[in-house]
Amino acid sequence: MKRHLISAGDLSRDDALLILDTAEELARVSERSIKKLPTLRGRTVVNLFFEDSTRTRISFEAAAKRLSADVINFSAKGSSVSKGESLKDTALTLEAMGADAVVIRHAASGAPHRLATWVRGSVVNAGDGTHEHPTQALLDAFSMRRRLGRLEGLKVAIVGDVLHSRVARSNVLLLGTLGAEVTLVAPPTLLPVAVETWPCQVSYDLDAVLPKSDVVMMLRVQLERMNAAYFPSAREYSRRYGLDRARFGRLHDDAIVMHPGPMNRGMEISAEVADSPRSTITEQVANGVTVRMAVLYLLLGGSEPAIGTSAADPAVQTVPGGEL
């Protein structure tokens, strides 16, 4: 039984397209005055955030509330976690409260996968360490398809700190599944080990990649993780890998610029480019709610989920999901 969304790589092409098409219909709901649907009435979604995040948590909260689910927000600060409670004990507490879905953000890669073996409800990965952030990749794909009308054959450049980016990994996996051609652009120090095994191209030269790209996705330079001198100076990084007006001019006329946020304006992207009409940055936020509604609906909206992966632990698998 499929019931979790942990990696973008677990989604088949049909799963991914079902999510995008469902989101397309749900986007119409966001345009009307009553934005609420009764679909998940009586279901409980827990937002379990061990790492700071405003936009993703609010986005999931809005998505769940628009589907009439009850939302419980749990952040590590001020909780029993700061008293030393383990992930497992926290999970069992949530289990006892009857969570139908747990949306988890954790600093450790693999935490959602582990959690999935302990709880009965669906687990949705909202970012784990430097591993994955599948709903971000889905909303990026959704935003590209809305702007450019297709994903098949689209040339996407993902630029910047790929090493620490869960967004990059999830996007490479999902866009590969959906038939887009991805090129990662970064200084060699900011590329992960074994990147050559990923289903994408790799380049160190942004200027050579730009003219051929339909989509340029700028990644945030994660200043909080920049303690190992990955590049000589912020200024030099910005010179070689920042998207400024001159580089923006080299893109073809229909190309779009994306950024998962939060931005370091003036570092990886200039304010001018970020605010241009060809930037989808604010659309991405709005689309995030819609896509997360689609994911929650497809996981919780029926007797069993329509998308996602099987639980890792067969003992848990035999327990019907979402039934209380």
Next chain:
Amino acid sequence: MSDARNQARAVLEGPDIHRALTRIAHEILERTKGAESVVLLGIPTRGATLARRLAERIAQFEGVKVPVGAIDITMYRDDLRLRPARPLGRTELPAEGVDGRTVVLVDDVLFSGRTVRAALDALNDVGRPRAVQLATLVDRGHRELPIRADYVGKNLPTAKAEKVKVYLQETDGRDAVLLIKEDAR
């Protein structure tokens, strides 16, 4: 599939459907005094097709352009938890909206009435119509809720175990209503 086909009997053919829709279009015009402030909303997928056909006929007969759209009811169903999550149909509301208008809901088959109940809920979230009416190509009986149709193409007595399948040119390549008997294997 081929087994089921063998058990299927066509109760309406293309020309019958054509005549039924023509009559319903006339009835709508008659009862709403020339389709004034009427909005036709079909329930996807085949109800939406039927709504468009009705709008075409009304335009043909009296030259009135009736706003036509579709309203998906999936998210409002009462049996969502009985089956895996289903894909959504398309909701397309005409620019005029539904506030203060007479909405005619259009569906292909009226059976338990649960779809119409869901449609009424969905409608409630998009506006406040002055009145709501219901048009259906086939009424097969077995209502489980206090709901009735205002316009009926054909009343079709059925057994509960039988299935009624509507085929339309636009989606299925032909016009027909089939009554499918369950195989007594």
